[in-house]
Amino acid sequence: MNLDNWRTQLRKGLLDLCVLNFLAGREYYGYDLVQELKKSHALRIREGTVYPILARLEEDGLVISEVRPSNTGPPRKYFKITAEGRRAVAEMNEHWDWVEDAIRHSMGKPSGGER
Amino acid sequence: MNESDATWEELKSDYLRQVEQALDRVDHPRKQDVLEDLGRHLELRLEELAPEARTAGRLKQLIEEMGPPEEYAELLAPDGASRARIMLDVEKRNQTRKAVPLALWVAIVALGMIAVIHLMLGVRAGSTALLTAFLLEAILTVGLASGQKWAYILVLVFSVLAVLATLVRARDFQQGLMVLVGDAIVLLPMIMCTGFFFPKRQRTVASSNAGTRRSTG
Numbered sequence: 001m002n003l004d005n006w007r008t009q010l011r012k013g014l015l016d017l018c019v020l021n022f023l024a025g026r027e028y029y030g031y032d033l034v035q036e037l038k039k040s041h042a043l044r045i046r047e048g049t050v051y052p053i054l055a056r057l058e059e060d061g062l063v064i065s066e067v068r069p070s071n072t073g074p075p076r077k078y079f080k081i082t083a084e085g086r087r088a089v090a091e092m093n094e095h096w097d098w099v100e101d102a103i104r105h106s107m108g109k110p111s112g113g114e115r
Numbered sequence: 116m117n118e119s120d121a122t123w124e125e126l127k128s129d130y131l132r133q134v135e136q137a138l139d140r141v142d143h144p145r146k147q148d149v150l151e152d153l154g155r156h157l158e159l160r161l162e163e164l165a166p167e168a169r170t171a172g173r174l175k176q177l178i179e180e181m182g183p184p185e186e187y188a189e190l191l192a193p194d195g196a197s198r199a200r201i202m203l204d205v206e207k208r209n210q211t212r213k214a215v216p217l218a219l220w221v222a223i224v225a226l227g228m229i230a231v232i233h234l235m236l237g238v239r240a241g242s243t244a245l246l247t248a249f250l251l252e253a254i255l256t257v258g259l260a261s262g263q264k265w266a267y268i269l270v271l272v273f274s275v276l277a278v279l280a281t282l283v284r285a286r287d288f289q290q291g292l293m294v295l296v297g298d299a300i301v302l303l304p305m306i307m308c309t310g311f312f313f314p315k316r317q318r319t320v321a322s323s324n325a326g327t328r329r330s331t332g
Contacts, residue, residue: 012189012190015190030152030155030156031155031156031159031160034156046180046181046186047156047160047180047181047182048134048156048181048182048186048187049182049186049190051149051152051153051187052149052187052188052190052191053190054152055143055146055148055152055191056143056145056190056191056192058145058148059143059144059145072162073158073162074159074162075155076155076159077152077155
């Protein structure tokens with residue numbers, strides 16, 4: 001089994017969830033969001049990774065964006081979660097909890113409810 | 116424009132061109148947005164770099180930190196079904212479309228046999244009507260075999276008309292039944308092959324949400 005490939009696919013699969021969770025907290029402009037995501041080393045995010053994800057989420061109606069001028073440089077595009085996005089991320093988080101419990105159970109470790 | 120500016124512009128446009136090429140594989144309405152966002156991001160990256168630090172090596176590093184251009188296509192259309200929007204899948208679907216389904220072959224063979232019967236009867240009886248029917252059926256058979264929509268529509272129309280005419284005008288029960296059976300052998304497989312001639316367009320979540328898009332300039 002190619003573990004690198006597995007890790008890459010897992011990481012990519014989780015990026016949507018992480019992006020939506022950050023945006024559920026507050027609005028971000030792309031650059032700012034990248035810096036926030038980069039703090040989570042496990043995600044191993046690259047500088048440009050977030051933009052196709054944001055474009056897809058926006059197309060799906062989960063986020064909206066707005067370009068605003070900046071006093072300190074080029075205009076910034078701010079991303080904000082929509083009501084539909086909030087519903088989606090709530091469901092995704094719930095599902096993530098189930099998945100995490102299932103994995104912990106398969107590893108013989110106590111699940112979330114038992115910890 | 117100084118040397119580092121020129122280097123930066125060259126590196127940036129080269130990278131964006133590579134990303135654009137990678138995104139060509141993807142059929143997504145927000146490809147241009149991604150390119151604009153990347154351009155904006157690169158400008159911010161440059162802004163935070165002190166002018167004296169803008170060496171060719173450091174600028175190149177900034178570009179490398181953006182990630183491989185191919186990754187953008189993968190991230191823009193990652194979810195199985197939606198990936199059908201990737202051009203490669205569209206090509207694959209077109210190839211599948213070209214494969215003639217078995218039911219259509221049944222209709223083609225049946226129509227061909229009816230044409231031959233009409234030819235034989237027409238020659239024997241010297242009937243212009245039967246020979247005309249043979250000619251028409253031969254053309255439609257060739258049209259169907261080459262997957263022409265007009266042939267499909269005409270065969271359906273003529274088959275339905277033939278069934279109606281038989282029901283209204285048939286004097287001999289046995290002859291009427293034969294015509295109906297012949298029509299059914301053509302008509303039923305044809306109906307089964309509607310998707311071959313008129314493939315359904317794939318509807319995606321993205322397109323259904325297109326109305327919620329907000330222009331970002």
